Amino acid sequence: MSASMQASQFLASVLEQTTPLLLAALAAMITTRANILNVAVEGMMLVAAFTAIAVGEASGSASLALISAIGASAMMSLIFGFVSIVMKADFIVAGLGLNILAAGGTLFVLEQVYQDPGGLRPEVFPDLWRVPSGALSWFPIVGPAFERQSVIVFLALIAVPVCSFVLYRMPIGYALRAVGEDEPAAIAAGVHAARMKLLAVLASGLLAGLAGAQLSMDRLHFFLPDMTSGRGFIGLAATLFGGGLPWATAGAAFLFGAFGALGDRLQTFQAPPQFVLMAPYIAAVLGLILSRVRAAARSRPARIGGRAT
Amino acid sequence: MRDSLQTLSRSLLGPVGAIVAVMACGFLLVLAVSDEPVLAYRDLLFANFDSRSNFALFVNRMTPLLLIGLGVVFSFRAGVFNVGGEGQLYLGAIAATATALAFPHAPGPVLIGLSLIAGIAAGAAWGWIPGILKVRLAVNEVVTTLMLNFVALLLTEYLVINGMRDTTAYGAVSYVLAEQAWLPDIPGLPGATIGAVIALLLAPLAWVALFRTEWGANLRAAGANIRFAEAVGVRAARQVVIAMLISGGLSGLAGAFYVLGIGHRFEQNFSPGFGLIGMTVALLARVHPIGVVATAAFYALILNGAGYMQIDADVPRSLVNLLAGFLVLFMTARFRRGQAPA
């Protein structure tokens, strides 16, 4: 195999690994900018992953499956928003509660409806739209990496500039950031703080929905209980690492995704699979430590306390 | 006295209300999916008391929840949102297993003692990492503990497979421990290990430590307002780290008890999410060590009851997981009226 082919393959696997992390990171970023630490991304993704498979199997339509997945995740986000914003619950507790609900709910439906707690594996499943093979071969290395990638991968990549544009170029973005940074100031300017927060949570639901759908219906075409396995949390770590800035967050997500892809590579060199699978989690922890070391170096003496983000 | 009674009744109202509301919702759900909803609910709540062996299983189920719940109480009271119970549990379990397997011929009491200490130490070490990172670098502990859970699961799997794996068994399972390392049963309740008794004794001890010592007062001060604690001379950072050591240690102890008392070997995926459930146990108990006894018992009750319910009434046992999620959402949400301006 030629070096350029290997590079393309590696890039393709980085893209695949990164897409759910990137979408989860953006989902967490939007709420972080509204001052909500969103651990519920995990649960929203799980529900979306399940819905995608269930609807895809029943309807035979990939687009319907995708839309339903996003819708289901949005519903979850509204529950999260209702409990944490309207009912003023602690958003970390509410987020973890939502995750338990998502895990329990999907398992319950698996058992009750599909009589199989092990997962949902349709025999035939509609595929998403993909870039045709060879369509991008004129572009060395990068082009082939994008071939056969699904529409979700492209949506994820487009989501970064879109998030950046909304946050920094649209009035609603200004209002959202104002709420997150200084809520009394935003309220004094007439911004409806609770409404903005709900909107941010809903946006995170839509992004998490895409992320969940990518996990189950892009390549695998099946659903397993807990198949998100912490990707929502890694996304959250990417957001914190990226300081809540869209491009930096995306960069962090790519970094963590690259670690995952690198791990896959190492597997072929017979590295223990457990350490390979650990790579993104460790990368996330190290990334967080690194970002804080930088911050601490800038502001010595380090203050402890507070819920730092 | 009047104060404590009032606060007691007030603090009970929320959790009990949430439990009743969620169980009522659950009944409606069971009504919809089952032909025998009453039998299903009877099983869910009371089948644990049908026989001595059922009760013993209930006691065993409660033990890790109680220990992790107590650990979470310490960390939450110190202001650390430790969601890493699961990872600390696994580390404790693997360390206890390794220790017990390493000295197969040691006398029972020594072996049990060493294994428990190893379990506590490993859990504490796993709790120390996010604690020290929070104190030194203000790294968000929610994210680190969540990440470390996954790392712990994979790390223990690796350790079992590479060194302790019982090749005659299916999956990532260690050798069975020597019999003298097994925890004895509670006298008169065969099948229930004395780990439960120790866990039950630790609850009042935790209460005394937190609410009846200057150390506990300082720990709670550090948790409630760390800037205040620093100003009045409490070594707040140290309190936070100590709380995380205790928290991790108790989860590690839970893992060690599980291996020595119930599994008698390390099994990958032995925990049905004890860590997260332990956290909700503590939250439902309003982060109070005595309340944790009641809420751990309640969760153990329905977790085991769900199994009986599934057999008798054909209701999926994951109903309980669903209810657990609702319970967390219900108990944290509350109405707040007339807030004073800042």
Place this chain on the structure above:
Amino acid sequence: MSEPIVVPLLRLRNVAKSFGDKVALSHVDLDVEAGEVHVICGENGAGKSTLMNILAGILQPDAGEMLLDGKSVRFSDPIEAGRVGIGMVHQHFKLVSSMSVAENLFLNRQPLRFGFISDRRVMRERAQTLIARYRFDLDPDASIAQLSVGQRQRVEILKALAFDARILILDEPTAVLTPPEVSELLGVIADLKARGRTILFITHKLKEVKAASDRVTVLRHGASVSTRPTAGLSESDIAHDMVGRDLATPRRRAGGIGSGAPKLSLSGLTMTNASGRRLLDEINLDIRAGEIVGVAGVDGNGQTELSEAVAGLQNARAGAVAIDGKDATNVSPHERRARGLGFIPEDRLDRGLCAGMTIAENVSTDNYAARKLTSCGLIRMAARDAFASEKIRQFDIRGARPGLPVGQLSGGNMQKVVIAREMEKAPNVLVVAQPTRGLDVGAAEFVHGQILAAADRGCAVLLISSELSEIFALSDRIAVMYRGAVLRVLDRTDATEHLVGLLMNGVDEAA
């Protein structure tokens, strides 16, 4: 009775507002004429801020009526109030500090391109026009974080004016300003009045009432007690209405200052922030037993850092702190307290108390050993309650019992809990920051008495306050801080408010 019927621009009748059990406003009547400068004054806790928040649409009254131009109005949010021409300049500026001046001016009402994109060019131009019209010295592109306090306040004023506020409400606008900035602000107010705006001005500083206003309304305990033309009123007339009795002038103590070695000694104390800027700039200060040194300065010139450096809560980059002649530069807060340091921090609810814990727990913290409140490691609950009860009696902490969460007390009573705890060990060095902030006159008198008593006992007191009157009433020497440095240390007998005011603004005529 043939007076012409003039409808006041704004009229309030019987306005009331409660928060839970707490009555903030019981009965407020207010008439504001078009084009006047109307001062609302009252003590802290009299309900001024609640009233202004109601006028600005941030809070809604429980009862009563608001009439604008004779028509009943009701605002559900600040936008509605803004629409009819009421703009508010908050005491705590409501500005997003990472955003620019222009972005703050037009937050939530930006000019648009294509109906959905923020038009930043137009926004900038409009901001520039607005700044020019009122001749303010502001850069529309500067981020709020870079601006001085006075400049931020002007952004706040512009924000209100940008939307043609007919009635401009200024909430304690002078609290954070230096004396020269205050006179500038009074100039701005006069200018706005000349342009036909109506101004409502809240303050509890009597001098400003005299200088700025046409009429004054006094609030006391949530009710309006009088409205009178300012001309011909004396400061003591207003003060009498505010407190319901005559003010006692602060007592100067008789006790002398010990000679001997300094109890607290700071030499070359320096602290820097993340970007290397000096927050404390080579502070040298010695305080002897029985001496009170007052630190005057505009908020944010290093006073907070000074108090924290002495208390051991932030590390100095250079220099030394010595307590009782022994070096304490790298010593923990715990150890400093053991050596006799007491600390009354500037924000009670931040560093002073743990709001969720009980009075008994708060007052006993760090006093367990000294008062033998534990035995065999366990807290003797009865002894602790008795200790707390004793302090409640001794310090006249109202509405308190040992088991009550301290956060449920009023500000003054919370401060008494802090003082009770810190005085318990009879400190020989006391750091006191903003001790009477937010306290009513009675409580402030009590706190002043405690500080003087500590000094009489031989304690060295470092008193940090942004209230000049407090500094002058209590201090033996006055140190003036400006941008992290102590510009001068004056003997109180040499100090005048004029001189200190100039120094606070960085003007050192002697230098």
